[in-house]
Amino acid sequence: MNVSIDPAKLSAARPTANPDAATDVVLSICVPTYNRAIFLRHLFPHIREVAKAFDFPYEIIVSDNCSPDETPEIVQDFIAEGLPIRYFRQEENKRLSNLFSAFRHARGEFLVYLADDDLFIPEALADNVRFMRDNPEIRVLYTPWQIYDALAEESRGQFFRLPKPVQVFSPGQEIDLLKMLVDHHIMPEIAMYRAEAVRQLVSAPQFCYWAFAYLATMISQGPIAFRDVPYYRSVTLTPVMPNRHQEGTHDNLHNWDAFRGGIEFMIFSLLKRLGLTPDRELGLIFRGMVDHFLHLRMHVSLRLWLGRRDYLRAYELITRLSYLNPASVENIGGLETLLPRLKAQILAQLANGIAEIERVAVFGIEDVEPFERDLRDLGLKPHIAVVRGETLTGDDTAETTLSFVRDDAMRQALVEAGCEPGLVVSGRDIEVNFPL
Structure with a gap:
């Protein structure tokens, strides 16, 4: 669907933040978003409930990646209700820099990221803020996170376990840090940053996974901590949109x-x-x-x-x-069972990908129905017929038929009978490309 956007109307619709929202802010909740108004309508009431566990001021930074939906209007509605939101809108979709935008606009002592389709654990989030305030030397605090089914409102486990409840690493202990990450399969993704630490991040790497690149910068500044108190819920199933794309x-x-x-x-x-x-x-x-x-x-x-x-x-x-x-x-x-499934999938993809193919002719297989079910199950398009090769007649067009043969011995006979050489595929062709 094409959406026509009037820049003047967008400018007029830009939400106006509550002027008291950023007074002595302790925690900035940074929410980069794009075209997810339906999730924001669900997220903002959740943050309001989470904030009941806070004994400190907070703000919500929304960095909108030029959404064509009703994101500005929804943000304005919640600002009008008193939620401490500060809203900023990109002039175009800038996926790699949108989180930086939120971080750079944040005024809090501590910064956390929140995806617009994920959730917080209120008491744990507040407890980690207290930990950071009690340990002013810590530049960033990393924690595991819950894998959460929001439809059933149940945790489905925790992503990685730490070897100790709290571990602190200082500059010079990078090898010990690296060993812990590898030995315990730890992904340093969910973090509570001290503001002055995160502001030393100046790029979004593309070929190097950002979490490790950022960690390398953090440990160069001063002590970092890992704490086994998850405050973040990575939502797998959500009542908002059960079939939505999950970034993780x-x-x-x-x-x-x-x-x-x-x-x-x-x-x-x-x-x-x-x-x-x-x-x-x-x-x-x-x-x-x-x-x-x-x-x-x-x-x-x-x-x-x-x-x-x-x-x-x-x-x-x-x-x-x-x-x-x-x-x-x-x-x-x-x-x-991988190889037979692989053969069927490759044959289906070949038929789908070659222009103007109307049928797959199967030679050497008496019962074609199970074979066709496998092809359909693995993606063969509905308009492409599956037939026994022996039933083909002279009226069938060679240029629109992909033939599958069990072995190479039949290939030459089919070519001599008028089949297109490039449209005859054998089981051996696939096995040569994909040996197991």
């Missing part, structure tokens, strides 16, 4: 390779600060740590792709896992 899942599916870049960025920063050039032995130690962490992240991604029944993406991950550690792929569930 997207990262695990698509951006896992950036995790390697993030840890390598962190190691590079450590070595530069210490003035070290690693010898072969130290280089192998670091490489082993990075490979170990990436191996765990790839297994997470593999499970997600298998769950989505995208066997081509799963195969790509298996090849890389096998390179890192061949034994690690031996016990992957469903591996024995």
Whole structure:
């Protein structure tokens, strides 16, 4: 749907913040958003309830990435109700810098990020603020987070566990910090920043996972802490939009390779600060740590792709896992049935992707119905018919038929019979490309 936006009307609709909202602010809740008005209508009452656990002033910073929906009007409604919101609107969609925008406008002593579709744990959030106020040397506090089903209003577990209730690392202890991250598979994503610390962040890395790059900057400034008091709920299922896109899942599916870049960025920063050039032995130690962490992240991604029944993406991950550690792929569930599913999915994608294909002709299979069900199940478009090759007649158009044969012996016979050479695919073709 195309939306026509009148800049004059947008300017006039820009919400006006409560002038008392930023007086002696202790906590800035930073909410970058884009085209999620329906979530903001749900989020703001939640923050109002959360704030009942506070004994300190707070503000909400909304950085709107030029949303074409009713975000400005909804923000204005809640400002009118007295919620301490300060609203800022980008002139265009700036995905990588929108969180920076919220951070830079924040006036609080401490800054936290809140996705517009996630939630807080009120008492835990307030308790972590007290921890930061009681420990003024700490630059940033990292915590695990809950995986939360908001439909059932139940926690589905905690993302990573810390080896101790509280751990503090100071400059010079980066190797100990890196070892903890790798050994316990810790992702430093959810954090409460001291304002002057976060303002030293000046970029949003793309090839290096931001959480590790930011952590490298934080540890260079002063002590950082990890505390096993989760205050953040990463929502998996929500009554607002049950089928909505979940950014954390997207990262695990698509951006896992950036995790390697993030840890390598962190190691590079450590070595530069210490003035070290690693010898072969130290280089192998670091490489082993990075490979170990990436191996765990790839297994997470593999499970997600298998769950989505995208066997081509799963195969790509298996090849890389096998390179890192061949034994690690031996016990992957469903591996024995992966190749036939992969064949069917590739054939479906070929038929879908070649222009003007009207049918898939299957040779050497008596019962085509189960084979067709697999093709449909794995994405073959409804308008493409599946037929037994032996039933084809001279009236069928060679240029619109993709033929699948069990072995190469039949290929030449089909070509001699008038089939297009490039439209004949054998099982061996697939196995050569995708050996298991």
